[in-house]
Amino acid sequence: MSPMTRAPTLNDVAREANVSAATVSRFLNNPGVVAGETGTRISAAIDKTGYIPNALAGDLATNKSRMVAVLIPCLENSLFNDMIERMVGEMTASGNNVMIGLTGTGTERTDSLVRAALSRRVDAIIATGTVSQNVINMVGRSRTLFIQVWELPEDPVGVAIGFRHEDAGRDIARFLASRGYLRPHVVTAESPRARSRRDGFFAEWEALGLSLPTESITDMPTRFGHARRVFADVRRLAERPDVVVCGSDLLAQGIIVEAQAAGLRVPDDLGVIGFGNNAISGEMRPTITTVDIDGARIAREVMAAISRHQEGREFTSRRIDAGFRLIARDSV
Amino acid sequence: MSPMTRAPTLNDVAREANVSAATVSRFLNNPGVVAGETGTRISAAIDKTGYIPNALAGDLATNKSRMVAVLIPCLENSLFNDMIERMVGEMTASGNNVMIGLTGTGTERTDSLVRAALSRRVDAIIATGTVSQNVINMVGRSRTLFIQVWELPEDPVGVAIGFRHEDAGRDIARFLASRGYLRPHVVTAESPRARSRRDGFFAEWEALGLSLPTESITDMPTRFGHARRVFADVRRLAERPDVVVCGSDLLAQGIIVEAQAAGLRVPDDLGVIGFGNNAISGEMRPTITTVDIDGARIAREVMAAISRHQEGREFTSRRIDAGFRLIARDSV
DNA sequence: CTGAAAGCGCTTACAG
DNA sequence: CTGAAAGCGCTTACAG
Numbered sequence: 244m245s246p247m248t249r250a251p252t253l254n255d256v257a258r259e260a261n262v263s264a265a266t267v268s269r270f271l272n273n274p275g276v277v278a279g280e281t282g283t284r285i286s287a288a289i290d291k292t293g294y295i296p297n298a299l300a301g302d303l304a305t306n307k308s309r310m311v312a313v314l315i316p317c318l319e320n321s322l323f324n325d326m327i328e329r330m331v332g333e334m335t336a337s338g339n340n341v342m343i344g345l346t347g348t349g350t351e352r353t354d355s356l357v358r359a360a361l362s363r364r365v366d367a368i369i370a371t372g373t374v375s376q377n378v379i380n381m382v383g384r385s386r387t388l389f390i391q392v393w394e395l396p397e398d399p400v401g402v403a404i405g406f407r408h409e410d411a412g413r414d415i416a417r418f419l420a421s422r423g424y425l426r427p428h429v430v431t432a433e434s435p436r437a438r439s440r441r442d443g444f445f446a447e448w449e450a451l452g453l454s455l456p457t458e459s460i461t462d463m464p465t466r467f468g469h470a471r472r473v474f475a476d477v478r479r480l481a482e483r484p485d486v487v488v489c490g491s492d493l494l495a496q497g498i499i500v501e502a503q504a505a506g507l508r509v510p511d512d513l514g515v516i517g518f519g520n521n522a523i524s525g526e527m528r529p530t531i532t533t534v535d536i537d538g539a540r541i542a543r544e545v546m547a548a549i550s551r552h553q554e555g556r557e558f559t560s561r562r563i564d565a566g567f568r569l570i571a572r573d574s575v
Numbered sequence: 576m577s578p579m580t581r582a583p584t585l586n587d588v589a590r591e592a593n594v595s596a597a598t599v600s601r602f603l604n605n606p607g608v609v610a611g612e613t614g615t616r617i618s619a620a621i622d623k624t625g626y627i628p629n630a631l632a633g634d635l636a637t638n639k640s641r642m643v644a645v646l647i648p649c650l651e652n653s654l655f656n657d658m659i660e661r662m663v664g665e666m667t668a669s670g671n672n673v674m675i676g677l678t679g680t681g682t683e684r685t686d687s688l689v690r691a692a693l694s695r696r697v698d699a700i701i702a703t704g705t706v707s708q709n710v711i712n713m714v715g716r717s718r719t720l721f722i723q724v725w726e727l728p729e730d731p732v733g734v735a736i737g738f739r740h741e742d743a744g745r746d747i748a749r750f751l752a753s754r755g756y757l758r759p760h761v762v763t764a765e766s767p768r769a770r771s772r773r774d775g776f777f778a779e780w781e782a783l784g785l786s787l788p789t790e791s792i793t794d795m796p797t798r799f800g801h802a803r804r805v806f807a808d809v810r811r812l813a814e815r816p817d818v819v820v821c822g823s824d825l826l827a828q829g830i831i832v833e834a835q836a837a838g839l840r841v842p843d844d845l846g847v848i849g850f851g852n853n854a855i856s857g858e859m860r861p862t863i864t865t866v867d868i869d870g871a872r873i874a875r876e877v878m879a880a881i882s883r884h885q886e887g888r889e890f891t892s893r894r895i896d897a898g899f900r901l902i903a904r905d906s907v
Numbered sequence: 908c909t910g911a912a913a914g915c916g917c918t919t920a921c922a923g
Numbered sequence: 924c925t926g927a928a929a930g931c932g933c934t935t936a937c938a939g
Contacts (some may be wrong), residue, residue: 277924295713303933305917305918331675363631386582458844598909628933629933632933636914723917
């Protein structure tokens with residue numbers, strides 16, 4: 244708030260310590276290389292002036308930013324929150340700062356966020372959505388590492404760390420069949436990935452020789468309230484399903500609440516399976532059977548890729564399958 | 576990924592368009608000032624070269640960054656998510672980029688995140704927690720605007736946009752008393768703000784001549800699972816409370832789940848009141864009575880403060896009370 | 908309307 | 924171990 248004259252610069256510190264700016268710079272970036280006594284004087288000068296380095300200038304000079312951009316659709320009730328939280332934590336710990344961008348569900352905003360990130364010369368961009376040709380072009384011309392997470396395309400723009408959504412759908416199908424369920428109702432959100440899982444489920448279900456499931460579509464982002472409409476859908480069906488296959492744990496939770504409010508017992512009268520293994524699913528009554536994506540693992544792989552890139556090392560693999568894991572609990 | 580020689584610069588574009596770098600810069604920042612035909616040539620050159628301005632250099636030259644730092648304790652199940660989401664949206668729309676920092680519950684990490692933000696010369700820092708003297712010093716020397724949200728200190732470092740937590744606690748107490756409740760059990764998270772609300776509740780409850788409430792403390796961040804322990808606390812009490820006063824809607828939701836699992840009806844056998852009015856609380860069964868904080872309003876005020884600061888205008892008020900609103904629903 | 912030039916605050920070979 | 928100097932890629936008075 245106070246109307247400052249000017250923030251202290253490297254030169255101010257140098258003058259105060261009776262050395263050149265170069266020496267102060269060395270002391271800051273590589274203390275071992277300056278004489279002990281000189282370092283002491285510089286330290287004192289920094290304290291006295293309250294100097295905070297201007298990263299804008301430093302980044303410009305070195306042509307790197309130690310900034311990473313993370314692009315996600317939204318913050319609330321996102322399947323990615325756990326992963327994001329871990330990524331931001333790891334990045335901060337390793338001295339990177341994180342720029343966050345909310346893309347929404349469309350692709351329009353992604354382009355301008357990617358442009359903004361490139362404009363700030365971020366070292367890496369981490370994105371969860373599908374990418375436009377424009378993004379591919381922009382990123383291709385830059386030296387910024389592009390990391391797609393939760394996605395595993397054949398030929399990634401940069402690096403992809405994800406899992407096979409279709410396989411996850413298939414696994415769910417086999418699991419439910421093995422439990423003796425016969426009439427699943429599948430709820431899918433309007434997103435390519437959710438669609439892949441749904442397709443995997445349907446394909447496997449058919450391959451098992453079982454009869455065509457019923458289904459509902461919900462819009463993005465998924466909200467708790469969607470459960471009401473979906474449950475109404477379910478009640479309207481001629482033959483009641485024996486299990487509801489949900490695209491997220493949040494929705495699964497909502498379905499359980501609705502079912503119980505309607506006097507149904509879960510899983511006795513109706514099974515419910517979620518997706519994402521969020522913090523609530525293990526604590527719900529009943530606990531929710533779901534698919535776990537290892538957010539910590541993905542965060543680590545992302546960090547490893549960024550370090551590798553920042554150090555100029557080569558990539559052995561540009562597609563990392565972090566897998567998934569079905570967790571059987573009480574709701575099915 | 577492709578090993579580029581060098582990203583195109585302003586000079587490359589200038590050469591391509593047969594003008595000086597200064598003119599390209601003008602075209603980019605103030606198109607009206609260059610001749611139409613010149614502009615056309617520059618546009619073509621930009622497209623051809625795939626030029627993306629280096630914001631690092633631009634920001635250094637102008638000494639401002641159009642970057643804003645947002646510091647929050649965590650991402651998952653945060654009371655702030657709605658507000659953050661709106662703020663990030665508004666900032667991006669107005670051409671600002673957002674740097675995000677996770678402070679955790681302690682104060683140690685906040686200092687280094689503030690330093691990183693100042694180092695990047697962000698235009699503003701938005702923080703939700705309490706601030707150390709060190710932060711006050713650092714910010715005081717800079718020209719960065721410091722905005723505290725959800726907080727309303729007597730003499731803010733920069734600008735504060737929040738509400739009176741103690742009053743919120745008092746309102747809850749009066750509301751519950753008016754509904755005839757007599758034995759509240761108060762659940763408070765380990766945070767100064769939660770503590771203020773709790774103190775307000777207790778003060779008002781006592782002022783109404785009612786008998787001392789029982790209470791539980793939970794650690795931060797609040798998780799759904801806390802509800803199990805709290806509910807166990809409740810069951811262990813000699814006299815069962817008639818209402819549980821929760822520090823967050825998430826916890827309220829958990830208490831409802833636990834209560835129902837134990838065969839209690841909400842609100843008939845046990846009332847539950849939350850805090851924060853998250854998206855779920857209006858869709859739960861029963862819907863959750865809670866206190867709404869207007870995240871959209873706070874986001875707007877934050878944006879207004881930033882614009883004012885970026886335009887160098889003065890502040891009439893440095894403390895903005897965004898208020899709160901008790902929403903009576905079915906859980907009480 | 909446009910260009911030449913200085914400057915923003917750093918970093919880093921190059922000498923010494 | 925340290926300094927002088929050039930350079931990073933922009934912006935912006937100052938002339939014209």
